[in-house]
Amino acid sequence: MTSFFRAVLFAFKNFWRNIWLSLITISILVLALFSVNVLLVVNVVADAASQAIEDKIDVSVFFVPDAPDDAIASTKDYLTNLSQVRAVEFKTKEQAIEEFKRVHAADPKLVESLSELDSNPLGAELIVRAKNTADYPFIIRSLENPQFNKYISKANFEDHKEASEKLNSILNRVRAFGFGLVVLFGLIGILIVFNAVRVAIYTYREEIGIMKLVGASNTFIRAPFWIECLMYSLIAVGITSGIMYSVVLLLAPSISVFFQGANVDLLAYFMQNGLKIMGIQVVALATLCVVSSSLAIGKYLRV
Amino acid sequence: MIELSGVSKLYGSDAVGLDTVNLHIRPGEFVSLVGQSGTGKTTLVKLLIAEERPTNGHVVIGGWDITRIRQGEIPLLRRQIGVVFQDFRLIPKKTVYENVAFALEVSGVPSKRIRSVVPQLLTLVGLDEKTDRFPYQLSGGQQQRVAIARALVHRPKILLADEPTGNLDSINTHEIISLLKKINEFGTTVMLVTHNRDVVNQLKHRVITIDGGRIISDKEGAKYTL
Numbered sequence: 001m002t003s004f005f006r007a008v009l010f011a012f013k014n015f016w017r018n019i020w021l022s023l024i025t026i027s028i029l030v031l032a033l034f035s036v037n038v039l040l041v042v043n044v045v046a047d048a049a050s051q052a053i054e055d056k057i058d059v060s061v062f063f064v065p066d067a068p069d070d071a072i073a074s075t076k077d078y079l080t081n082l083s084q085v086r087a088v089e090f091k092t093k094e095q096a097i098e099e100f101k102r103v104h105a106a107d108p109k110l111v112e113s114l115s116e117l118d119s120n121p122l123g124a125e126l127i128v129r130a131k132n133t134a135d136y137p138f139i140i141r142s143l144e145n146p147q148f149n150k151y152i153s154k155a156n157f158e159d160h161k162e163a164s165e166k167l168n169s170i171l172n173r174v175r176a177f178g179f180g181l182v183v184l185f186g187l188i189g190i191l192i193v194f195n196a197v198r199v200a201i202y203t204y205r206e207e208i209g210i211m212k213l214v215g216a217s218n219t220f221i222r223a224p225f226w227i228e229c230l231m232y233s234l235i236a237v238g239i240t241s242g243i244m245y246s247v248v249l250l251l252a253p254s255i256s257v258f259f260q261g262a263n264v265d266l267l268a269y270f271m272q273n274g275l276k277i278m279g280i281q282v283v284a285l286a287t288l289c290v291v292s293s294s295l296a297i298g299k300y301l302r303v
Numbered sequence: 304m305i306e307l308s309g310v311s312k313l314y315g316s317d318a319v320g321l322d323t324v325n326l327h328i329r330p331g332e333f334v335s336l337v338g339q340s341g342t343g344k345t346t347l348v349k350l351l352i353a354e355e356r357p358t359n360g361h362v363v364i365g366g367w368d369i370t371r372i373r374q375g376e377i378p379l380l381r382r383q384i385g386v387v388f389q390d391f392r393l394i395p396k397k398t399v400y401e402n403v404a405f406a407l408e409v410s411g412v413p414s415k416r417i418r419s420v421v422p423q424l425l426t427l428v429g430l431d432e433k434t435d436r437f438p439y440q441l442s443g444g445q446q447q448r449v450a451i452a453r454a455l456v457h458r459p460k461i462l463l464a465d466e467p468t469g470n471l472d473s474i475n476t477h478e479i480i481s482l483l484k485k486i487n488e489f490g491t492t493v494m495l496v497t498h499n500r501d502v503v504n505q506l507k508h509r510v511i512t513i514d515g516g517r518i519i520s521d522k523e524g525a526k527y528t529l
Contacts, residue, residue, distance in 0.1 A: 003411045010408075017396045210392050213352075214453065215382035216409035218374070 003220055011227035014204075021200055022232070028196040029236035029289075030243075032189035033281060037244050039185050040277070041266065043178050045255060048264040050171045054133050057167070060156045061143065063123035065093065067151035072124050075148045079128055082142065084135035089127040096122040123153060133167065193285065194292045201225065201296035208300040218301050225297060229289030237282045245270065304330040304461060304492045305351065310360035312346050312516075320346035322516040324360070328494065330460065333487045335503045336496045337527055338513040344496045347513070348465045351494075352386055353377050365460060382410055385454030385462040385491075389469035391446045393438040399425065399449050400434040406456045424452040428482060444475025451482060455491075462486060465496045476502065503527040 015022050061079075063072055072090075079088045091099070097120050104110050114121070130136050140155050201208075204225075211221045252267045270277075305328040312320035321343045328334055338344050349355040350362055353372050361370045369380055393402050400421055407417045425431045428448040438446050447467055454462055464483060468476040480495075480502055487493045497503060503510055504526045512520035 002413060006408050006411075206392070207394050210394055211405075211409055212377075213381065213386060213392065214406035214409060215378040215380075215457065217378045220409055220411075 004223075007220065007223035008227055010224035011231065014224060014228055015231060018203070021203060022228075025196050025200050026232055026236050026239070028192055029232055029285060030239050032192045033236055033240040033285065034243060035185050036182070036189055036281075037240060037277075039178075039182055041244075041248065043182070044266060044269050045259075045264060046174055046178060049259055050174065052259060052264070053167060053171075055129070057129075057133055057136075059128045059130075059136055059139065061126040061128060061152055062154045062156070063125065063151050064153045065119070065121060065123045067123055071148075071151045072126070075143070075151070076126055078142075078148070079126065079139070082139065084130050084132070084138060085128060086131045087129045089129075091125040091127065093120050093122055093124050096120075096125050190288060193288050197229070197289055197292035198296045201293055201300070205300045208297060212301065221301065222294060222297055225293045226290050229293055230286050233282050233285040233289055236285060237278050240281070241274065241278050245274075304328050304332070304365060305494070306361075306363040307347075307350075308361050308363075310350065310357045310362060312343075312350065312355065313358045319343075319516045321350070321357070324513075324516075324518055326511070326518065326521075328492060330492055331487070331490055333484070333493045333506065333508040334495070335506060335508060335510045336494060336513060337498060337503055337510060339498060342513050343516040344513055345465060346516075348386070348463050348494075348496060351461075351463060352384055353380055378410070382457040383459055383461070385451075385457070385459040387447065387450045387454050387462070387464045387467045389466035391438070391443075391450045391470075393446055393449055393453075395438050398435050398437055399430055399441070402438070402449055403453045403456060406453050410457070420456060421452075424455055427455075427485075428452045442475065443471050444478055447471065447475070447479050448482065451479070451486070455486065459491065461492045461494070463494050463496070466498070467495070468497065468499055468502060473501075480506070500527040 061075070063075075076088055076090055079085050097114070100122060101111050101114070128139060130139055143149065143152060143155060208221055248266045248270050252265070255264055255266055305326070307324050307326040310324045310326075311322055314320055324343075324347070336344055336347065346355070350357055351364065353369055356372075357370060361368055363369070364380070365383065367380070369376075372380060394405065397405060403424060404417050404421045407420065412420075422431060422434075425434055428451055430445060430448055430452065433441065433445065438449070441449070447470075451462075451464075451467075462483070467483070468479050471479060476499065483493050483495060484506075495502075495506075507524050509523050510520070510527065511518055
């Protein structure tokens with residue numbers, strides 16, 4: 001226990017007596033973490049934006065004008081109960097014709113022609129939103145069941161199909177690119193941290209030699225560096241989180257305005273996941289730091 | 304106390320550090336190991352503190368055969384042998400007191416004992432009034448005295464001094480040699496590695512001369528002959 005407290009004390013002394021080296025190492029760690037965090041923000045925004053676009057996609061199921069109410073109700077129930085379906089909105093025949101008139105208000109001839117008809121030519125409509133755009137073909141296929149099919153005049157998914165497929169393809173590529181960037185920045189971060197720690201240890205090489213000379217065990221020599229690594233990691237993550245919080249606080253309103261209507265609430269995301277993100281970063285950084293320092297110290301322990 | 308039998312150290316296939324060295328140093332002896340640069344003096348010191356392993360032969364210290372010592376046992380060996388070097392090897396960012404206490408701290412010695420031992424040693428080497436100074440605030444001789452105090456913290460039976468006066472002027476050299484003699488009088492075996500002719504001639508103790516990795520002379524009360 002005495003040795004443990006001494007290792008902690010040595011770590012604090014090393015930190016303060018080499019304050020410039022400590023600050024430089026922490027700055028490098030902050031830069032590495034900051035780049036990873038910026039990428040995280042970009043991913044969150046990209047995800048939210050792509051989700052917002054996906055939310056805009058829906059499929060309208062048009063019923064024939066004389067479709068019985070119970071058939072429409074059972075179709076709606078069936079769709080609502082599908083695990084792939086997120087929401088089903090019902091539009092009556094009356095609402096359908098009102099909307100038709102509103103949409104075509106600029107074409108009075110078309111609107112007038114409706115009044116010449118004896119009855120409402122439009123049927124009721126179900127607007128279906130899937131959880132995932134890839135699920136629309138399944139939903140449409142499931143409506144081909146004769147139980148529903150005989151009352152359905154049209155399901156307009158084919159109109160959206162090409163656009164939806166293109167969008168899916170773009171989103172998949174954006175996500176793959178984002179993942180690639182995360183991996184790349186992660187690797188760059190690992191190299192930066194590894195080298196920063198190696199440089200820090202290099203400055204201690206004589207002290208390590210002296211510790212060996214006076215009979216310190218290898219574990220005792222390593223322990224203060226491990227503790228220092230933990231200190232560096234905690235401080236670096238603390239500083240980075242502070243910077244990121246300020247940046248997010250500053251940018252969140254502009255981002256929300258930019259993605260009008262989409263639910264891109266960066267601040268809420270970080271408030272909700274901040275502790276988890278910080279915890280993961282502290283553990284990852286400390287592990288990386290400890291491994292780097294152990295490898296770097298090993299070289300100077302052979303005396 | 305120290306016994307080397309048939310010890311050789313080769314670096315690569317043709318560079319000979321030591322060549323079949325046989326040596327016996329008794330407890331309480333003061334021995335000077337002399338020789339020109341590159342003759343194997345420092346190699347011998349490195350073998351004694353297990354910084355290097357012999358290619359052939361056996362090295363025994365206090366009855367402990369350290370020829371194939373395990374890594375985990377090296378700290379235990381080094382707590383039994385005090386070593387001082389020409390370049391002092393003090394930690395620049397630690398005070399005099401901290402440099403000496405450090406050797407005890409890294410060995411897990413209780414703080415109470417450290418507080419009792421370190422002032423005694425600093426008094427022995429005459430630095431009891433400079434405990435808060437940093438190495439850069441001391442003269443070379445004073446720095447070497449700190450290194451000697453540090454080497455003595457574990458009360459070693461053996462003190463190895465590798466060119467301890469190499470960086471010192473004649474006055475400081477005299478002070479350090481006097482200190483080593485005093486330590487030897489307390490019963491510690493001292494091995495002084497040097498090529499300072501005046502120091503060796505003044506000591507009039509056992510002198511071992513090494514050349515080309517071999518012991519060419521081993522005489523009591525001898526003088527520097529190279």
